[in-house]
Amino acid sequence: MTEPAGLSTREAAERLGVKPETVYAYVSRGLLTSRRAAGGRGSTFDAQEVDALARRHRRPASDATPTxxxxxxxxxxxxxxxxxxxxxxxxxxxxxxxxxxxxxxxxxxxxxxxxxxxxxxxxxxxxxxxxxxxxxxxxxxxxxxxxxxxxxxxxxxxxxxxxxxxxxxxxxxxxxxxxxxxxxxxxxxxxxxxxxxxxxxxxxxxxxxxxxxxxxxxxxxxxxxxxxxxxxxxxxxxxxxxxxxxxxxxxxxxxxxxxxxxxxxxxxxxxxxxxxxxxxxxxxxxxxxxxxxxxxxxxxxxxxxxxxxxxxxxxxxxxxxxxxxxxxxxxxxxxxxxxxxxxxxxxxxxxxxxxxxxxxxxxxxxxxxxxxxxxxxxxxxxxxxxxxxxxxxxxxxxxxxxxxxRPVGHYDGPKPPQPLPLPLPPP
Known part of the structure; x- marks a missing residue:
């Protein structure tokens, strides 16, 4: 028996109610595990793991505690x-x-x-x-x-x-x-x-x-x-x-x-x-x-x-x-x-x-x-x-x-590639 195909990035994002970029942010924070899709194109995600994350972060309104x-x-x-x-x-x-x-x-x-x-x-x-x-x-x-x-x-x-x-x-x-x-x-x-x-x-x-x-x-x-x-x-x-x-x-x-x-x-x-x-x-x-x-x-x-x-x-x-x-x-x-x-x-x-x-x-x-x-x-x-x-x-x-x-940083430094820094001349 072959393993069931995982969710695509788009499908995982829809289940979580977030943008596809956020799915990869979850991966970087260790909240989700990604696997390389067959053929090496894109990533797949375990449906049970995605659903578990969705349940943790989207409780019913009646159960939501104000913060x-x-x-x-x-x-x-x-x-x-x-x-x-x-x-x-x-x-x-x-x-x-x-x-x-x-x-x-x-x-x-x-x-x-x-x-x-x-x-x-x-x-x-x-x-x-x-x-x-x-x-x-x-x-x-x-x-x-x-x-x-x-x-x-x-x-x-x-x-x-x-x-x-x-x-x-x-x-x-x-x-x-x-x-x-x-x-x-x-x-x-x-x-x-x-x-x-x-x-x-x-x-x-x-x-x-x-x-x-x-x-x-x-x-x-x-x-x-x-x-x-x-x-x-x-x-x-x-x-x-x-x-x-x-x-x-x-x-x-x-x-x-x-x-x-x-x-x-x-x-x-x-x-x-x-x-x-x-x-x-x-x-x-x-x-x-x-x-x-x-x-x-x-x-x-x-x-x-x-x-x-x-x-x-x-x-x-x-x-x-x-x-x-x-x-x-x-x-x-x-x-x-x-x-x-x-x-x-x-x-x-x-x-x-x-x-x-x-x-x-x-x-x-x-x-x-x-x-x-x-x-x-x-x-x-x-x-x-x-x-x-x-x-x-x-x-x-x-x-x-x-x-x-693990928040995602928004880089606003010099656009790469930049040249290597030059050392100071000797005094």
Whole structure:
């Protein structure tokens, strides 16, 4: 028996509802397999593989989940289907559950475990393996004293990867095991703000929020302040396809192991237009407190052509729901009153001319300023929190066809053929 003839390029394009050029783009991304047609003319495609791709990218309208990252149901990088976060009408949801309600009820480790597995385990705690933590601490300790928090987190992630011989196992069970070890390693490898952990029973085994607090400030926390930090961690776990999350999915598409996936996210997060936003808000708020009013600080900011940090978010026409949730908690902390008042002064001052609302960076700044944390503390909180979301996205991407994150470049350089370049004459 002879093998059945495959689909021609035109027939495959018709089944997929795309142009013939797009079919070859799918081949370059690894989404389709092409075979040379009989006689050597053209390519053929397996009908079952084409139909499977069509089903993945063209769901019925009743089953289509809205997305904030492109046209629902469209194939390719412009519309990455995800079941993790949905943003709609000023609210955001983790797997269909209101994220702010989840943060009010559960801690970071419980929320992360539920996001990964769909099972809520009260009292979940993440503990770093001793050998892994020791390697990460040695690596972080070798960095210069002026190293930033993301520098330390990236080095800790690399050291943790080197200590894990099973890191290349991408089965869900292995990835989750790596994640449960990596997140506490990132936190516990950071140097304590007070310089020592002696006598602290929660140094490596208590709730992650308490351990992170000791890395951000040498002040003793009260229950309300710890609750605010833990809530911030949950609120920041994921926020759809932000730049760092997209980088994570690209790495996972190439089948990078989970430590490398997190490293990709941390590298993108360090950009000044992403993770550093909370630090700008912290410094701005500190200036407002020192000068006693937001008006001159806002004026100076605008005079230099810079936007006021901590205000506005392109996904929320009103106030960021993450900021709302944190402000409610901070309102019950006496030590946060001055910074909270300064933040409200900033919002009211700018609202005279521009209808911008507070975003989560301003709320994080209130927390960090009131707790005596450095300006980089918000970036650290963001990075640790988002690691759980990055792992969730990696788990999704590992189930997709590999190397699908391969956009087609549009060459606009010199038209070939060009002559070989000439070397510079000797001096």
């Amino acid at each position: 904030t990252t492109g046209t629902p149901g469209a194939p390719g990088v412009g519309a990455i289907r995800t079941g993790i976060t949905f943003i709609d009408k000023g609210r955001y949801y983790f797997r269909g559950v209101d994220a702010t309600a989840l943060a009010q009820r559960y801690g970071y480790e419980e929320a992360a475990e539920w996001l990964w597995t769909g099972v809520l385990r009260p009292g979940t705690r993440f503990t770093a393996p001793r050998e892994t933590l020791s390697a990460a601490r040695r690596a972080v300790g070798a960095l210069p004293a002026h190293s930033g928090p993301v520098d330390r987190l990236r080095v800790a992630a690399i050291a943790a990867a080197a200590a894990d011989p099973l890191r290349f196992d991408l089965s869900p069970e292995a990835v989750l095991g790596s994640a449960r070890a990596l997140i506490p390693t990132l936190v516990d490898a950071l140097p304590p703000a007070g310089g020592t952990e002696a006598g602290d029973p929660d140094a490596e085994e208590g709730a992650l929020a308490r351990r992170l607090w000791s890395r951000l400030t040498d002040r003793s926390p009260d229950d309300a302040s710890l609750r605010a930090l833990d809530t911030a961690l949950v609120l920041l776990i994921d926020h759809d396809l932000a730049a760092s999350t997209l980088a994570v999915r690209v790495a996972a598409s190439a089948r990078a192991h989970p430590y490398a996936v997190v490293s990709a996210g941390l590298g993108t997060l360090e950009g000044p237009l992403h993770g550093a936003a909370s630090g700008l808000a912290h410094r701005f708020l500190t200036d407002v407190l020192q000068r006693g009013s937001a008006a001159p600080v806002v004026a100076d900011q605008l005079r230099t052509g810079r936007r006021v940090p901590g205000l506005g978010h392109r996904l929320y026409p009103g106030e960021d729901p993450r900021a709302q949730a944190l402000f409610r908690l901070l309102d019950g902390i006496p030590a946060a009153a001055p910074a909270l008042g300064a933040a409200r002064d900033v919002v009211e001052t700018t609202a005279r001319h521009v209808p911008l609302h507070a975003n989560v960076d301003l709320a994080l700044a209130v927390l960090s300023v009131s707790a005596g944390m450095p300006a980089e503390a918000g970036e650290t909180v963001f990075a640790v929190a988002r690691t759980a979301g990055w792992i969730a996205h990696a788990l999704e991407e590992y189930e997709e066809h590999p190397l699908r994150m």
